[in-house]
Amino acid sequence: MATENLHRLVAARWQNSFTRLNQGQPGITGLLAFSEAWTLATDFLHPCDLADLESRKRFDMNKVRSSTEILSKSKMLPLLLENFLEDMRKNQHLITRDVEAFMARYEETADPQYISQLVFRLCEWYSAWCPIPELGQTILHAYMLNFQTHVFSVLPPSFSNGFKDLVSRTFDISRSSTPPPWLNVPSVFQTPDNPSRADYALWAAFEQLGLLERYESLISSVCYEYIESHILETCTGKWDEQMLKPLRDWMTDNIVPWMLMPYARGAKSANEARSMLQGVGSRFDFHVCKTLSDLRTREIFDIIVDYPDSVPALQDLKECLQRVDQRAQLVQTLRKANRKRLLHPGADTKDILTQYVSIIRCLRIVDPPGVLLFKVADPIRKYLRERSDTIRCIVASLVGDGESGDSLVDENEPIQPLQQMQVEDYTDPSWEPEPIDAGPDFRTNKPSDVISTLVSIYDSKDLFVKELQVLLAQRLLAITDGNFERERRNIEILKIRFGEAALQVCEVMLRDMTDSKRIDQHVQSQQDLPLQATIISRHFWPPLQAGNFVMPGQFKEIQDEYAKEFNAFKPDKKLRWLPHLGTITLDVVLKDRTINACVPPLDAAFLELFSTKDRWTVDELIAAVGSVDRTAALKALSTWVDIGILKEEEDNQYRLLEVAEAESDIVHKPPPTRPVPAAEEVPTALTVQQQQAEQMRVFWKFIEGMLTNLGALSLDRIQTMLKIAPNYNRTIEQLAAFMEAARREGLVTVKDGMWKLNRQ
Amino acid sequence: MKIMVREWHAIAQWRWDTGAADVDDDGEGDVCGICRVPYEGCCPSCKMPGDDCPLIWGECSHVFHMHCLLQWIGTAASKQQCPMDRRPWVTAERKVNATTGR
Structure with a gap:
C-alpha cells in the first residue's frame, strides 16, 4: 500500500515538474525549448578569458533575453546562478594570473601606475563576466559579491601600499582636466559625461570593484x-x-x-x-x-621668544584650541621647554624675566581667563623666587636701565597702582565661575599689568622698595653733573605703582640732591672750590659702605674750607665726610709729564702722600690716612702703578716716578693727558643681602652667648630665643642658612640637629 | 710732583650740631627725647628731615625736634616745662650766638 502510495506521489511530482518545464506545451516541445534556452544562457554567461571577449558578442541578445525569460518562468534561475558561480570558480585563475602579473611589476618598480592598470584590468574582467541585468538583482548582487571576494582574496598585502600611493596621486590629477600620461585610462572608461575630471574614471573603477568601501x-x-x-x-x-x-x-x-x-x-x-x-x-x-x-x-617657546611679531600665530592657536582640546598638551610642552631652555643656571635672570613677561602676554592672547598662564607660570615663579638677583633685575627694569636695552615694561602700558589679590566679589552681576580646567589653587588672575604680576612673585613688596632704594642711592651718588631728572621721573612713576608712603625715603633722597645742588651753588658763590658735595640725610639712605680715613694734605684743606662755608650757610648743621665715596679728577704734574686721571678718593689720598715723600710702604700709607682695608689700599696703589706714576719695589715699598721709566713708557704708559677712568665702578651702597649679613652679625653675638651658657641647642630653640632679641625678624630658614655658614667657618658644629660652639 | 684738583665730587652727611661731642660716629646717633626718633630723622608729623623739621635747643641743654617740643608745650600737662628735667622751658640762644660769633 505504502509503496503504491509513494509511487503515486512521485509520479504526481514528476508530472508537475515536467509540466512546469514543458510550460504546458504539447508533447515535449516545451522541454526542448527549455533545454535550448538553458544551453544558450549558460553558454552566454560562461566566464571566458578576456582574449576571446568577442565570443559574447556573437550572441543574439534577443535570443538570450527570451531564453532567460523561459528559465525564469520555469523557476530555474537559482540553478542557473549556481551553475554560473561554479563556472566562475573554475575560471578564477585567469584573474589571479593578471593580478599577480601587475603586482609583480608594481613590487618591482613601486610605481602606482601599475596599480591603476590593474584596477582598470579588473574592471574589464568585471564587466566581461557580468550577467545581463535581465537576470535580476539577486544574480547581479551574488555575482558582485563573488567577484569581489575573489579579487580581495588574491590581492597581496603590498596592494594597500600601492593603492595608497595611487590615491595620493589623485590630488594632482583632480586638478587637471587631462589625465597624466601614466594614467592609461582604457577607452571603455573614458566617460564623456564628466570630462573636466581626469580622475573620474579611476574613482568610478574603484567604486565598481568595491575598493572605496574596503x-x-x-x-x-x-x-x-x-x-x-x-x-x-x-x-x-x-x-x-x-x-x-x-x-x-x-x-x-x-x-x-x-x-x-x-x-x-x-x-x-x-x-x-x-x-x-x-x-x-x-x-x-x-x-x-x-x-x-x-x-x-611644538613651536610655542620660539613663538613666545618672537613676541610681538608672532601674535598672528598665537591667534591661530587660540582659534584651533577652541576646536581641538589640546590645552593640557600645550601646557605640558611649554613647561617642558621652559624647564629645558629657560630655567637653568646658564640663563640670565633678565632673560628669564623677559621671557616670563612674554609668556604672560602670549598666553593672555591664547587664553584670556589665564588658566594656561597660571599652570605655566607657576614653575617660573618658583624658580625666580630662588634666584638671588631677581628683585634687582625687576627693579632695574622698573626704573628703565637705560643701557640694558629693552625694558620689561611696555612704554604704552598705563601706569597703575599695584594690584593686590582680590577677594572674589560674588555680588558682582558679571561674576563668572572659574574656568572648568582650573586647578585647585588657581587664583582668578584678573588681567593685571605686568609689573603687578612680577612683584607678586614675592609675598611682600617691601623687598622691592628696599632694593629700589639701594639702586637709587647708587645712581644718585654716581651723578656728577647734577642732572637727576630721570631719577625724579622714575620715582614719580613708581609712586603711582607702589604708593606714596613706600617711596617716602626715595623722596627724601631726591630732596637731598636738590638741596645739595643749592648749597653747592651757595658755597661756590662764596669761595671757588673744586669740591662739589652731595650732602645726604643719614637714616634715609641705605647703609653705605663703611670706611673711615682722613684725606691728607690739600684735600683735607679743601674739605675743611667747604665745611666752613657750609657751616656759615647752615649754622645748626655740620658736615661729616664720607671720604671713600665720590670721585676726584686731578692733574698730576710731574717733571716730564702731566697726567690727567679720574680716581676714587683713596687713590688720590695716597698720591697726595707721595708729594711729601718719594718712598712709602703700604703700612705707612695706611697709617697716614687712618683705617683702610689693606686690599683696598693695594688696589688704590695699583691704579697708579698701572698709570706709571708709582713703582712697586721690594718690601712693599712704592716709589714715585718723577721721571717716567723708559721701559714702562713703552709698555704701560697711556698717552699723557688722557683721562684714566676709575679702575672699577665701586658699588657704593650696600646691597640688601650685604645689609642682612651685617645685621646677622649682631645676632651672632646673641647666638654665641646662648650657646656658651646653655650648651647645645636645636635650631628651633635658637630661633625662639632670638625672637626675644629686638628687631629680629628672620625666618627659621634664614637662620639655618646662617648657622650653616657659621659651621663652614668653623665657629659651630652640629650633631643630631643640635648646634654647639666649636671650641678647639 | 704737584697735584692739581680739577673736580671733586664728594659725599657727606649732615648732622645737627647738638653740642655733644662727635663720639657716635657709627652709632644710630642721639634721639629726640619725646618721639625717640634720631635728631637727623624727622618727627612723626613730618616727612622731610633737616630744615623742614628743625631742632630746638633748651637752656637746660636738652634738645628736641621743634615740632615735638612745641606740641608738648602746647598741652596743659606740660606746665611749660622741659619734659626731661621739669625745669621751665627756655629756648636757648646758642644758635644765634653761633651765627653772630662767626
Missing part, C-alpha cells in the same frame, strides 16, 4: 597625510600672519573638489553633495585645526 579608512588617511604635509610645509616657522584662514581657503579650493569623487560621487545636486560631504568635511577641518595646533604647540 579601503575607506585608507583613503581618508591619505587625505589626512596630505593635509598634514601641506600644513607643515606652509606654516612651519611662519608666525607673522594668520594661517588658519588661508588653510581653510586651501581646503575649499583643493580638498573639497577632490572629496567630491570619493565621498559624494552619487550626488545629483550641489545641495545633496554638500550634505554628503558635511560629516567627512568637518572631520578634515578638525584635522586641520589639530595639525596646526600640534605644530604651534
Whole structure:
C-alpha cells in the first residue's frame, strides 16, 4: 500500500515538474525549448578569458533575453546562478594570473601606475563576466559579491601600499582636466559625461570593484597625510600672519573638489553633495585645526621668544584650541621647554624675566581667563623666587636701565597702582565661575599689568622698595653733573605703582640732591672750590659702605674750607665726610709729564702722600690716612702703578716716578693727558643681602652667648630665643642658612640637629 | 710732583650740631627725647628731615625736634616745662650766638 502510495506521489511530482518545464506545451516541445534556452544562457554567461571577449558578442541578445525569460518562468534561475558561480570558480585563475602579473611589476618598480592598470584590468574582467541585468538583482548582487571576494582574496598585502600611493596621486590629477600620461585610462572608461575630471574614471573603477568601501579608512588617511604635509610645509616657522584662514581657503579650493569623487560621487545636486560631504568635511577641518595646533604647540617657546611679531600665530592657536582640546598638551610642552631652555643656571635672570613677561602676554592672547598662564607660570615663579638677583633685575627694569636695552615694561602700558589679590566679589552681576580646567589653587588672575604680576612673585613688596632704594642711592651718588631728572621721573612713576608712603625715603633722597645742588651753588658763590658735595640725610639712605680715613694734605684743606662755608650757610648743621665715596679728577704734574686721571678718593689720598715723600710702604700709607682695608689700599696703589706714576719695589715699598721709566713708557704708559677712568665702578651702597649679613652679625653675638651658657641647642630653640632679641625678624630658614655658614667657618658644629660652639 | 684738583665730587652727611661731642660716629646717633626718633630723622608729623623739621635747643641743654617740643608745650600737662628735667622751658640762644660769633 505504502509503496503504491509513494509511487503515486512521485509520479504526481514528476508530472508537475515536467509540466512546469514543458510550460504546458504539447508533447515535449516545451522541454526542448527549455533545454535550448538553458544551453544558450549558460553558454552566454560562461566566464571566458578576456582574449576571446568577442565570443559574447556573437550572441543574439534577443535570443538570450527570451531564453532567460523561459528559465525564469520555469523557476530555474537559482540553478542557473549556481551553475554560473561554479563556472566562475573554475575560471578564477585567469584573474589571479593578471593580478599577480601587475603586482609583480608594481613590487618591482613601486610605481602606482601599475596599480591603476590593474584596477582598470579588473574592471574589464568585471564587466566581461557580468550577467545581463535581465537576470535580476539577486544574480547581479551574488555575482558582485563573488567577484569581489575573489579579487580581495588574491590581492597581496603590498596592494594597500600601492593603492595608497595611487590615491595620493589623485590630488594632482583632480586638478587637471587631462589625465597624466601614466594614467592609461582604457577607452571603455573614458566617460564623456564628466570630462573636466581626469580622475573620474579611476574613482568610478574603484567604486565598481568595491575598493572605496574596503579601503575607506585608507583613503581618508591619505587625505589626512596630505593635509598634514601641506600644513607643515606652509606654516612651519611662519608666525607673522594668520594661517588658519588661508588653510581653510586651501581646503575649499583643493580638498573639497577632490572629496567630491570619493565621498559624494552619487550626488545629483550641489545641495545633496554638500550634505554628503558635511560629516567627512568637518572631520578634515578638525584635522586641520589639530595639525596646526600640534605644530604651534611644538613651536610655542620660539613663538613666545618672537613676541610681538608672532601674535598672528598665537591667534591661530587660540582659534584651533577652541576646536581641538589640546590645552593640557600645550601646557605640558611649554613647561617642558621652559624647564629645558629657560630655567637653568646658564640663563640670565633678565632673560628669564623677559621671557616670563612674554609668556604672560602670549598666553593672555591664547587664553584670556589665564588658566594656561597660571599652570605655566607657576614653575617660573618658583624658580625666580630662588634666584638671588631677581628683585634687582625687576627693579632695574622698573626704573628703565637705560643701557640694558629693552625694558620689561611696555612704554604704552598705563601706569597703575599695584594690584593686590582680590577677594572674589560674588555680588558682582558679571561674576563668572572659574574656568572648568582650573586647578585647585588657581587664583582668578584678573588681567593685571605686568609689573603687578612680577612683584607678586614675592609675598611682600617691601623687598622691592628696599632694593629700589639701594639702586637709587647708587645712581644718585654716581651723578656728577647734577642732572637727576630721570631719577625724579622714575620715582614719580613708581609712586603711582607702589604708593606714596613706600617711596617716602626715595623722596627724601631726591630732596637731598636738590638741596645739595643749592648749597653747592651757595658755597661756590662764596669761595671757588673744586669740591662739589652731595650732602645726604643719614637714616634715609641705605647703609653705605663703611670706611673711615682722613684725606691728607690739600684735600683735607679743601674739605675743611667747604665745611666752613657750609657751616656759615647752615649754622645748626655740620658736615661729616664720607671720604671713600665720590670721585676726584686731578692733574698730576710731574717733571716730564702731566697726567690727567679720574680716581676714587683713596687713590688720590695716597698720591697726595707721595708729594711729601718719594718712598712709602703700604703700612705707612695706611697709617697716614687712618683705617683702610689693606686690599683696598693695594688696589688704590695699583691704579697708579698701572698709570706709571708709582713703582712697586721690594718690601712693599712704592716709589714715585718723577721721571717716567723708559721701559714702562713703552709698555704701560697711556698717552699723557688722557683721562684714566676709575679702575672699577665701586658699588657704593650696600646691597640688601650685604645689609642682612651685617645685621646677622649682631645676632651672632646673641647666638654665641646662648650657646656658651646653655650648651647645645636645636635650631628651633635658637630661633625662639632670638625672637626675644629686638628687631629680629628672620625666618627659621634664614637662620639655618646662617648657622650653616657659621659651621663652614668653623665657629659651630652640629650633631643630631643640635648646634654647639666649636671650641678647639 | 704737584697735584692739581680739577673736580671733586664728594659725599657727606649732615648732622645737627647738638653740642655733644662727635663720639657716635657709627652709632644710630642721639634721639629726640619725646618721639625717640634720631635728631637727623624727622618727627612723626613730618616727612622731610633737616630744615623742614628743625631742632630746638633748651637752656637746660636738652634738645628736641621743634615740632615735638612745641606740641608738648602746647598741652596743659606740660606746665611749660622741659619734659626731661621739669625745669621751665627756655629756648636757648646758642644758635644765634653761633651765627653772630662767626
